[in-house]
Amino acid sequence: MTTTAPTITPPRYTGVLINGEWSEPRTGRAFDDIEPATGERLAAVAAGGPEDVDLAVNAAVRAFQTAPWARINPTERGRALYRLAQLVREHSEEFARLEAADVGKLLADARAEVELSASLIEYYAGAANKVLGETYQAGLGKLAYTLNEPLGVVAAIVPWNYPLPLAVLKVAPALTMGNTVVLKPAEEAPLTALLLGQVALDAGLPPGTLNVVPGLGEEAGQALIDHRDVAMIAFTGSTDVGRKVMHAAAQRIAKVELELGGKSPHLVFPDANLDEVTRYVAMGLFKNAGQDCCAGSRVLVHRDVVDEVTSRLKAAAEEQKVGDPLRGEGVTMGPLISQRQRSRVHSYTSGALADGGSLVTGGRELVEGFPERSTFYAPTLFTNVRPEMKIFTEEVFGPVGVIVPFRDVEDAVRLANQVPYGLAAAIWTNDLSTAHRVAGDVQAGMVWVNEYYAHVMEMPFGGFKQSGIGKDYSLHALDAYSQVKEVTVRL
Numbered sequence: 476m477t478t479t480a481p482t483i484t485p486p487r488y489t490g491v492l493i494n495g496e497w498s499e500p501r502t503g504r505a506f507d508d509i510e511p512a513t514g515e516r517l518a519a520v521a522a523g524g525p526e527d528v529d530l531a532v533n534a535a536v537r538a539f540q541t542a543p544w545a546r547i548n549p550t551e552r553g554r555a556l557y558r559l560a561q562l563v564r565e566h567s568e569e570f571a572r573l574e575a576a577d578v579g580k581l582l583a584d585a586r587a588e589v590e591l592s593a594s595l596i597e598y599y600a601g602a603a604n605k606v607l608g609e610t611y612q613a614g615l616g617k618l619a620y621t622l623n624e625p626l627g628v629v630a631a632i633v634p635w636n637y638p639l640p641l642a643v644l645k646v647a648p649a650l651t652m653g654n655t656v657v658l659k660p661a662e663e664a665p666l667t668a669l670l671l672g673q674v675a676l677d678a679g680l681p682p683g684t685l686n687v688v689p690g691l692g693e694e695a696g697q698a699l700i701d702h703r704d705v706a707m708i709a710f711t712g713s714t715d716v717g718r719k720v721m722h723a724a725a726q727r728i729a730k731v732e733l734e735l736g737g738k739s740p741h742l743v744f745p746d747a748n749l750d751e752v753t754r755y756v757a758m759g760l761f762k763n764a765g766q767d768c769c770a771g772s773r774v775l776v777h778r779d780v781v782d783e784v785t786s787r788l789k790a791a792a793e794e795q796k797v798g799d800p801l802r803g804e805g806v807t808m809g810p811l812i813s814q815r816q817r818s819r820v821h822s823y824t825s826g827a828l829a830d831g832g833s834l835v836t837g838g839r840e841l842v843e844g845f846p847e848r849s850t851f852y853a854p855t856l857f858t859n860v861r862p863e864m865k866i867f868t869e870e871v872f873g874p875v876g877v878i879v880p881f882r883d884v885e886d887a888v889r890l891a892n893q894v895p896y897g898l899a900a901a902i903w904t905n906d907l908s909t910a911h912r913v914a915g916d917v918q919a920g921m922v923w924v925n926e927y928y929a930h931v932m933e934m935p936f937g938g939f940k941q942s943g944i945g946k947d948y949s950l951h952a953l954d955a956y957s958q959v960k961e962v963t964v965r966l
Contacts, residue, residue, distance in 0.1 A: 477907040484572055488906040491689065492529050492672040494534035495682025503527040507693065511579040511810040512799040514848020520665050520951055523690035525698035528649045528657070531686040531700050535628040535655040537727045538683030545625050549604040550683070556600035556650060566674060570667050572801075577664040577799055577835035579809040579850070580711075580763055581800045592643040595932055595948075599647040602950060606957070619963040625653035626730060626958055630699045632720075633668070634712045635661035635812050636766040636872075644667045644947045645732075646685060654707075656689045659699050663812050665689040671936040688792035692716070697723075705729060707956065711761040714896075714941045715869075727939040732955040734937060737898030738775040740891040741880075741927070742913060745780050747903035748925070749787060749848035755927040756876075756900070758792035761808050761854050762928070765874035766816075766953050768942075769899045771927055772871060775890050780881040785835060785858060785878050792854035795874075797847075810850040811873055817850045820873030824855055827866040827877075833859040835878070868894045884909060888916045897939030922944075 485675045486600040489505075490497045502524040510517045521527075539545055542553065562569065567589045575585040608621040632643035642658055649656050660668035672687035688695055700708050701724040707730040710720045714735040741759070743752055759771030775782045800809040811817045815841060837855030845851050852873055860867050860877040867877055881887040891900060900919040904908050914922045920938035922927040930936055935946035945955050 484746070486518045486573060486666045486669065488669040489518050489666075489689075491521050491523045491531070492669070492685075492687040493527065493531045494538075494677075494686065495676055497776040500524065500690070501602065502694075503528070504683065508577065508662075508665060510576050511812050511850045513803065513947050514850070517576060518666065520662070520689050521658065521668075523695045524690040525694065527688050527690070527863075528695055528698040528702060529939075531657045531688050533626055533706050534683040534686055534698070535657055536704050538681055538881060539625070539627050539655045539681065541941065542681040542683065544650075544681050544684050545791075549653075552651065552653065553600040553603035556596055556603065556647065559675055559680070560593045560596035560600060562674045562678050563589065563596065563671070566670065567593070570639060570670060573666040573670065574664075575801055576637065577666045578635060579800060579807060579957055581806065588637060588640050591932070592640045594642050595640065596647045598932060599651040599953075602953060603651045604693075606953060609831070611918050613963055616966050618620045618966060619961065622962065623652070623957045624960055625655060626956060628704055628709045629654045629956060630702070630710065631656055631658045632696055632699065632703045632710045632712070633658070634662055635664035636763060636768075637666045639667040641711050641848040642671060644952070646671070646710075648678070648952040649709065649956045652953055655683060655888070656685050658685065659696055660687070660689055661688065662691055662786040690900070696782075697807055700724070701726075703727060706739070709881065710734070711947075720748060723952070730955070732769070732947075733943040734903070734945070734947055735941060735943040736896055737768045737770070737938060737942050738771055738773060738829065738870050738894045738896045739771050739901070739919070740775050740917075741771045741901045741903060742891055742917070743776040743780065743784060744885045744887075744904040744909060745777045745852065746905045746908070747780075748905070749780065749783060752768055752903050752926065753791055754786065754789060759901070759927045760876045761874045764808055764811055764852070766812060766872050769868075769928065772876050773867065773894075774876055774889075775881050775887055776878060778882060779838060780911045781878065785856075788856055788876070788878065789835050792856055795854045797841060797853065798845075808854065808874065811852055812890060813823075814848070814850055816872065817852055818873055820875060821853055823866050823869070823871045823873075824857075824875060827857050827860065827864060830864045830866075831859060831861075832857045832864065832866060832877075836932055837874070863873050863892050870896070881884060884913060888913060892918045896942040898942035899923070900940070934935045
């Protein structure tokens with residue numbers, strides 16, 4: 476494998492950020508943050524525990540109750556967030572290189588995600604002074620109106636596949652509405668969340684407004700969702716963990732916003748442009764090594780064109796250059812996040828073979844020619860997959876897709892809806908009537924026609940069924956981080 480010199484800057488911040496100050500965790504422990512492309516340690520990161528979480532939540536409570544953040548003119552809050560966006564851009568290369576190394580993603584993708592994060596902060600900064608109440612004349616001599624008030628302390632818990640933008644998707648709207656935040660990043664990729672905490676301080680956010688506590692999920696994460704003073708839990712991650720979040724929130728009737736798993740389908744009709752289908756389906760399968768809740772991992776294809784689509788996707792999968800995205804040349808797909816995740820992905824491909832699925836390509840861990848402790852996996856495709864098989868119904872979260880034929884529109888919709896998830900779907904057809912009909916029948920929160928990953932930040936992002944509750948992105952997200960109060964006055 477052709478290599479160049481490593482281009483990784485060591486992280487500046489690896490402790491816990493509480494009330495505007497960096498410190499070692501009260502646990503006295505750290506965990507190794509591993510670079511998946513090499514298997515080597517990137518940093519030793521503070522393993523925050525229940526005491527650190529309690530201190531962070533208490534700091535956020537004090538900041539909410541006594542600091543001016545929730546009470547200042549919303550325009551001033553917006554200006555502070557604009558400063559934060561500007562500083563994210565000023566540190567964009569540092570953010571991008573940390574993200575690329577921590578997750579194992581292409582540097583170009585990491586740079587795009589930093590720009591998205593800065594744009595999201597700007598978007599919500601601009602909305603800060605545009606959240607309006609309603610008035611109603613309740614009768615002669617009476618006036619009724621509504622106020623949109625912050626909730627208090629928001630627990631933001633984010634995963635490892637897109638650490639910076641997913642953190643911003645929780646932090647920015649929460650801060651816009653005047654809340655304070657305790658951010659718990661994933662232990663597999665915590666570095667850009669820690670840098671975001673420092674940049675927020677540099678932007679002038681009051682101490683305690685944004686606290687960052689890295690740590691293990693079963694310790695720091697559990698303590699955070701169980702904390703009595705957390706008014707809302709904003710979580711992105713697996714559906715199984717989402718159930719635990721809902722259970723914890725139910726004990727004290729805390730608010731939740733959940734963006735969970737997916738098993739998104741492509742529905743390819745015989746009149747589709749197969750060049751475009753191939754390009755976008757391959758991107759949806761192998762982008763970020765398939766570690767994406769929106770990954771289009773079920774390719775449902777009309778039986779008239781299924782053989783051609785299979786042949787094209789096999790070629791596209793085998794054309795992927797898998798390697799170290801920071802050191803290899805021409806790499807198009809990086810590693811999985813960890814050894815555990817690679818083992819999980821391989822168990823699905825082994826199970827599919829045992830269940831009678833036909834392996835088109837891939838289905839193996841990539842070892843020869845790669846660093847000993849790295850976590851690369853071959854782009855993988857299956858045919859002869861039945862709807863009752865796990866690889867059809869469960870989220871693999873790796874570069875693995877299944878190609879399944881259908882007879883007609885009704886059969887395509889039935890197959891698309893035959894899973895517990897409902898996050899995204901793509902429809903490939905040049906027939907406008909078919910596109911609208913299927914878009915209405917498919918159970919998904921986002922439907923894209925003749926495109927994939929077509930989402931824009933001004934539109935709501937979120938799914939149906941077991942893919943979650945609530946919406947990220949857009950102005951709809953602000954509703955989750957506020958509560959409406961009615962006031963009636965007899966004049």
